[in-house]
Amino acid sequence: MSIGADPGLVMPMHAPPCRSPRRRLLRRVLSVWLVFHVAAIIIAPAAVAPSSDLIRSAWGLFQPYLEVLYLDHGYHFFAPEPAESTLLAFVAERDDGTTVHGRIPDRATRPRLLYHRYFMLTEHMNDAPEELRSLWHESYAQHIGREYGAARVTLIQQTHNLPTRERVRGGGHLTDPESYEDQPLGTFRCDGY
Amino acid sequence: MRRLLNRASRSVTHSVRAMEEAWDAFWFTPADPTLLGVLRVLTGLMLLYTHAVWGLVLGDFFGPGAWLSERLVRAIQDGSYTYSFWWLVPGQWIWPAYGLSMAVLALFTIGLWTRGTSLLALAVTISFCHRVPAATFGLDQINAMLTLYLAIGPSGQALSVDRWLALRRAGAAARPSPSAAANLALRLIQVHMCVIYFFAGTSKLQGEAWWNGEAIWRSFANLEYQSIDMTWLAWHPWVLDLLTHVSVLWEVAFCALIWQPRLRPFLLAGAVVLHVGIGACLGMWTFGLIMLVGCAAFLPNEAVGRIVAARTSAQGRAKPLVMPWLVNPHSIQGAPRHREPIAVRRTDPSERADRANAL
Numbered sequence: 001m002s003i004g005a006d007p008g009l010v011m012p013m014h015a016p017p018c019r020s021p022r023r024r025l026l027r028r029v030l031s032v033w034l035v036f037h038v039a040a041i042i043i044a045p046a047a048v049a050p051s052s053d054l055i056r057s058a059w060g061l062f063q064p065y066l067e068v069l070y071l072d073h074g075y076h077f078f079a080p081e082p083a084e085s086t087l088l089a090f091v092a093e094r095d096d097g098t099t100v101h102g103r104i105p106d107r108a109t110r111p112r113l114l115y116h117r118y119f120m121l122t123e124h125m126n127d128a129p130e131e132l133r134s135l136w137h138e139s140y141a142q143h144i145g146r147e148y149g150a151a152r153v154t155l156i157q158q159t160h161n162l163p164t165r166e167r168v169r170g171g172g173h174l175t176d177p178e179s180y181e182d183q184p185l186g187t188f189r190c191d192g193y
Numbered sequence: 194m195r196r197l198l199n200r201a202s203r204s205v206t207h208s209v210r211a212m213e214e215a216w217d218a219f220w221f222t223p224a225d226p227t228l229l230g231v232l233r234v235l236t237g238l239m240l241l242y243t244h245a246v247w248g249l250v251l252g253d254f255f256g257p258g259a260w261l262s263e264r265l266v267r268a269i270q271d272g273s274y275t276y277s278f279w280w281l282v283p284g285q286w287i288w289p290a291y292g293l294s295m296a297v298l299a300l301f302t303i304g305l306w307t308r309g310t311s312l313l314a315l316a317v318t319i320s321f322c323h324r325v326p327a328a329t330f331g332l333d334q335i336n337a338m339l340t341l342y343l344a345i346g347p348s349g350q351a352l353s354v355d356r357w358l359a360l361r362r363a364g365a366a367a368r369p370s371p372s373a374a375a376n377l378a379l380r381l382i383q384v385h386m387c388v389i390y391f392f393a394g395t396s397k398l399q400g401e402a403w404w405n406g407e408a409i410w411r412s413f414a415n416l417e418y419q420s421i422d423m424t425w426l427a428w429h430p431w432v433l434d435l436l437t438h439v440s441v442l443w444e445v446a447f448c449a450l451i452w453q454p455r456l457r458p459f460l461l462a463g464a465v466v467l468h469v470g471i472g473a474c475l476g477m478w479t480f481g482l483i484m485l486v487g488c489a490a491f492l493p494n495e496a497v498g499r500i501v502a503a504r505t506s507a508q509g510r511a512k513p514l515v516m517p518w519l520v521n522p523h524s525i526q527g528a529p530r531h532r533e534p535i536a537v538r539r540t541d542p543s544e545r546a547d548r549a550n551a552l
Contacts, residue, residue: 016223034220070334076392078397081400081411082415107416113479119417124328135265143260160416169427169428
């Protein structure tokens with residue numbers, strides 16, 4: 001396989017030979033950077049757990065470069081397997097006793113990209129490291145309190161379990177109430193509303 | 194003994210030289226920048242849409258009291274090498290900062306002062322992502338990746354206001370000259386797309402559902418992703434199994450097979466089916482489309498250049514257009530083995546002169 005001479009992708013000819021020393025030096029420098037760059041973009045997804053000590057050490061070398069350029073991604077789309085969704089239900093209580101009930105993401109949100117932004121907020125919350133969870137919940141609660149002018153916000157994490165094929169064939173629906181599992185996250189006092 | 198050593202030494206030297214030539218040919222062979230210009234326009238449009246949608250909820254995500262507080266984001270990014278201009282923008286200045294960002298993205302899309310605006314577009318894209326790390330997904334990753342490589346290559350040399358101004362000022366050739374930098378940028382996109390698909394595929398091999406055929410069902414049965422109800426496939430399990438296996442196989446094989454000219458159209462057709470499917474069934478049109486923009490880097494550069502030139506040039510004489518994957522891949526000089534004209538275009542003499550210089 002000769003990919004360097006593939007006429008489908010580039011002009012059908014060789015790279016012209018470098019006659020001037022300056023151009024030759026530039027090509028050498030670029031080649032060194034290319035080796036570094038290609039290694040970096042391979043190490044980024046390879047370093048996602050489970051990964052070896054060797055790859056994790058290499059990640060340490062490439063980390064600044066990858067993070068500055070926003071190339072530090074695993075590309076593990078729907079992997080290791082498509083999982084159940086996480087939603088965030090909330091009850092915002094105002095000082096006058098009125099309450100607002102809501103849930104994100106809301107399937108009525110348009111455009112769809114905006115819906116996905118909210119969906120990512122809850123999905124990332126579910127994946128948050130243990131030490132950041134309370135700060136995460138606090139941040140969302142403060143925003144909801146501010147949004148609805150509420151003094152107290154109660155958060156409930158909902159896991160929407162996926163039905164099996166057999167269940168759907170037996171008459172089950174994706175919206176069946178028993179497919180949702182609630183996990184209270186606490187009630188938060190909101191100061192900034 | 195000495196003769197044997199000499200022969201071995203010559204063989205090693207020959208191999209190293211051959212590798213060096215192949216490396217140079219792969220990365221530094223001059224290429225027509227037109228395809229890069231097409232990718233710039235498509236990526237720019239996606240950047241404009243992505244950031245226009247942020248504008249609908251700017252205060253909620255970038256203002257004071259945002260969903261992701263500064264304290265939370267700083268904690269998430271602790272020890273990371275991240276930056277965002279949003280940390281410097283006071284609450285009352287978020288709209289002017291946003292307007293300026295949109296202006297940069299618009300200039301990049303139309304290709305005005307592209308050298309500078311491509312770098313600024315990259316800084317804008319990364320700044321938005323780093324301010325709201327928990328609201329981003331694959332779309333943002335591919336947006337930034339493409340913008341980076343479009344900033345590295347001469348993406349403003351075709352289909353741009355810069356090009357139009359150059360034509361007006363100096364009466365340059367209708368088609369831009371091939372350049373090694375254009376090839377470098379296209380190659381970087383191609384290689385990165387291979388890395389993405391390879392890890393997207395191999396990471397799935399860790400999950401049982403991608404082996405037992407359940408994975409596609411689990412995607413369709415996820416109400417939060419669903420935009421078309423595909424649960425009727427529960428009565429056709431073999432279709433779900435087949436889709437699951439083909440998806441993984443296609444992703445894992447992409448990085449090896451895409452370089453084969455004869456297989457490339459099938460791989461790219463597979464990409465269209467996969468990403469249009471993701472867009473239609475899982476509601477992620479933006480992600481699906483930007484992945485297809487990345488895949489477009491594998492389109493036949495020459496053919497794209499000719500199509501664009503035919504559409505932008507009104508003068509000249511007819512010339513047959515050849516799809517390059519029908520050309521003998523072993524012919525370095527591009528001597529065709531099968532030539533099948535599929536369209537007729539008109540070219541102007543200055544363009545022919547330009548091409549003659551390049552070859």
